[in-house]
Amino acid sequence: MIDPGAPDFDHTPAARERPRFDYAPADDAPPAVSIVTPLFNPGPELEETAESVFRQSFQQWEWIIVDDGSTNPVSRARIEAQQARDPRVRVLRHPENRGLSAARNTAVSAARAAYVQQLDGDDLLEPTAVEKSLWCLESRPEFAFAKGYCVGFGAAHYLWRRGFHEGDAFLRENLVEPAAMIRRDVYLAIGGHDERIRDGLEDWDFWLRAANHGHWGVTIPEFLNWYRRRPGPHRGWSNLDDRRRRRAFRRDLRRKYPRLWRSGLPRPAGADATLRDEVPWTNRLRKTKPRLLVLVPWLTAGGADKFNLDLVTELAGRGWEVTVAATQDGDQSWLPAFASQTPDVFVLPHFLRPADYPRFLRYLTVSRGVDAVVLSHSLLAYLALPYLRAHCPGVAFVDYCHVVEEDGTEGGFPRLVVDCQGLLDLNIVSSSYLKQWLVGRGADASMIEVCHTNVDVGAWRPDPAAGAALRAEVGLEDGVALIVYAARLCPQKRPLVFAETMRRLRDAGVSFVALVAGDGPDRPALRAFVRRHGLEGRVRLLGPQPPHRVRRLLQAADVFFLPSRYEGISVGLFEAMASGVCVVGTDVGGQRELVTPDCGVLLPVTGDDRDAEAYARALHELLGDPERRRSLGACGRARVSEQFRREQMGDRLVTLLAEARRRCETAPRLALPDGLARALAAQAVAGVRSSPITGAIDPYHTSWRTLAYFAIRNLLLPYYRFALARGWLWPARMKDALKSALDDSRAARGGALGRLRFHPTVRFLASLPAVRAWRRRA
Incomplete structure (x- = not known):
């Protein structure tokens, strides 16, 4: 899949360098999709098109090729070669050239499947394009066709994000090329393509004719097809190339479909469907290697997400075929990175309604013949576990x-681990600290194994030359210390504690520059603090940085500083130590398992102001002692190189997965009756729907106080942001106190924070209608 941030237009779906998955059918199931391709004297590009068809993750297809009167013997031989390649390929022939519209209509009339995927003879499909489009239309019956974003390649390079989601914009211009999946019954009902149109834009007429009959399409927000551009004008497509012909064509469309210009295009709005249990296709794939399904919340920048990517990379390198499914909406900016390791990557919100998440995960497990499923901080995965367990024996x-969330949620996901342990074959945690935490809350210690996240010491390594170049690039003079703070700018990472520490260092006369690599909700507050205290010359906010840039920052750094409120073991500490940099962080979670006194400094969490003072003292001492910094950095590099290499994590995971499979065979866990499993899956869907509101603080929705917190937060959010933008620190402290006060466990223990919930202001806010309604629902 192309990376929009660094597009490589030569790395097509047919490229040999693409990661492979053994996509081949395991049985002779009837086709669920008919791929239709019109051809007239095709060139060698047909081989690439065919390669993209045979590499599809969905293998229950038939490929109908219509030879529209080809006259070139070499071209005809190319077509015959595809027919001989696989019995699922059918070739139909026109005795003479009748045009694209007629060829497509012939193919669709002969199709055996209920869904038709249009594909021209020189274009390409991403490996998961057919599967995602098929499931999108299955999940969204109100739509008649589906299509993803488009990559233009060949003579012109571009990324095209326009599509059916723009609706009435189609009255001005045609926004998509033909490579869409269409319901066959809709195609036939509206009469197919107009065979009188042979000079181009017949697809524009088709989309508007469908709209005139009340049908419209949906856009999948991923780059799923590649449209080959050729040099010069389009051969024989005067409706497209000639401006006057194009305007005349548009006038003809307006005369043919006047209702669309009066009332606009259809806006299908299907009701949010209830959970359905049937799986309409099996798509059983041939299996020659062990297979793993990894369930994650999203594919975005973060420490846990970096581990998920490393997990996929390590297991793929050890002969496993890995499928990845992301279950929550988000920016998904790391989708191309995951797709660079395995083509079998699915972001469920991109093409499914939440009601279809459980059955799609069940389908994936059965289709791929999965040996093991790994859940990694996905709320839906935990809640759907009884359903998956019942249907996937x-x-x-x-x-x-990864981490105990010390934010008033009784631990966050680790709490779910305790509750769901009876349905899991094995628990793997990132630190011994986390294992002890789970055991202390009733978990079975014999079910829990430790596997540290570790780091790629080959990629993250000292490089004095690269470090010197970076220092010169940012204009650092000799003798000026460089502090790097690389993290998501959010309350967990305490960016304002970092900023207050920098202010105290500046006031102490220390010569330094601090570079901040990251983004997040607290970035405006950090920027305002820097301006308010005149730190612009000392603290530079770089924004989000790609991994290769963070590596260069660490290679130039004197100290890596991360004052987190809570952690498992920070990925940033692993990377900094591997880069030979002295680290200063917080003594929380399992960080002491990585950072020993001879390779870094860890300080306890005592309170923001006291912590900033302690950090400033520690950093002042380190920045004044270059020899100690070098010693700490060298010891840190040696420690991770010996005990925390990424390949050691990969070996450990393979061993633990084998143990989990052994336990599954010899001591199978409880499988619930189908009816109960389905009811719990429906609850899982309800949990996903509400998780954007409540998931951040209480993913298992146990407390009305949690809901009250979010009602109060939403009410006061504009004032809170205004205060943070002015650099005021007290609103953040008040927010934390309010959150703690509304938490069940802390309130039950009493004390000052517990009594805060009886304060008149809090009682007034808790009496608001929205809060009362949420409390009744809870």
Whole structure:
């Protein structure tokens, strides 16, 4: 899949360098999709098109090629070669050239499947394009066709994000090329393509004719097809190339479909469907290697997400075929990175309604013949576990947990680990600290294994030359210390504690520059603090940085500083130590398992102001002692190189997955009756729908106080942001106190924070209608 941030237009779906998955059918199931391709004297590009068809993740297809009167013997031989390649390929022939519209209509009339995927003879499909489009239309019956974003390649390079989601914009211009999936019954009902149109834009007429009959399409927000551009004008497409012909064509469309210009295009709005249990296709794939399904919340920048990517990379390198499914909406900016390791990557919100998440995960497990499923901080995965367990016997289910969330949620996901342990074959955690935490809350210690996240010491390594170049690039003079703070700018990472520490260092006369690499909700507050205290010359906010740039920052750094409120073991600490940099952080979670006194400094969390003072003292001492910094950095590099290499994590995971499979075979876990499993899956869907509101603080929705917190937060959010933008620190402290006061466990223990919930202001806010309604629902 192309990376929009660094597009490589030569790395097509047919490229040999693409990661491979053994996409081949395991049986002779009837086709669920008919791929239709009109051809007239095709060139060698047909081989690439065919390669993209045979590499599809969905293998229950038939490929109908219509030879529209080809006259070139070489071209005809190319077509015959595809027919001989696989019995699922059918070739129909026109005795003479009748045009694209007629060829497509012939193919669709002969199609055996209920869905038709249009594909021209020189264009390409991403490996998961057919599967995602098919499931999109299955999940959204109100739409008649589906299509993703488009990559232009060949003579012109571009990324095209326009599509059916723009609706009435189609009255001005045609926004998509033909490579869409269409319901066959809709195609036939509206009469197919107009065979009188042979000079181009017949697809524009088709989309508007469908709209005139009340049908419209949906856009999948991923780059799923590649449209080949050729040099010069389009051969024989005067409706497209000639401006006057194009305007005349548009006038003809307006005369043919006047209702669309009066009332606009259809806006299908299907009701949010209830959970359905049937799986309409099996798509059983041939299996020659062990297979793993990894369930994650999203594919975005973060420490846990970096581990998920490393997990996929390590297992793929050890002969596993890995499928990845992301279950929550988000920016998904790391989708291309995951797709660079395995083509089998699915972001469920991009093409499914939440009601279809459980059955799609069940379908994936059965289709791929999965040996093991790893849950990694996905709320839906935990809640759907009884359903998956009931329908996928013989599959080992394992979770990997990173961190205890010290924010009033009784631990966050680790709490779910305790509750769901009876449905899992093995628990894997990132630190011994987390294992002890789970055991202290009733978890079975014999079910829990530790596997540290570790780091790629080959990629993250000292490089004095690169470090010197970076220092010169940012204009650092000799003798000026460089502090790097690389993290998501959010309350967990305490960016304002970082900023206050920098202010105290500046006031102490220390010569330094601090570079901040990252983004997040607290970035405006950090920027305002820097301006308010005149730190612009000392603290530079770089924004989000790609991994290769963070590596260069660490290679130039004197100290890596991260004053987190809570952590499992920070990925940033692993990367900094591997880069030979002295680290200063917080003594929380399992960080002491990585950072020993001879390779860094860890300080306890005592309170923001006291912590900033302690950090400033520690950094002042380190910046004044270059020899100690070098010693700490060298010891840190040696420690991770010996004990925390990424390949050691990969070896450990393979061993633990084998153990999980053994336990699944010898001591299978409880499988619930189908009816109960389905009811719990419906609850899982309800949990996903509400998780954007409540998931951040209480993913298992146990407390009305949690809901009250969010009602109060939403009410006061504009004032809170205004205060943070002015650099005021007290609103953040008040927010934390309010959150703690509304938490069940802390309130039950009493004390000053517990009594805060009886304060008249809090009682007034808790009496608001929205809060009362949420409390009744809870």
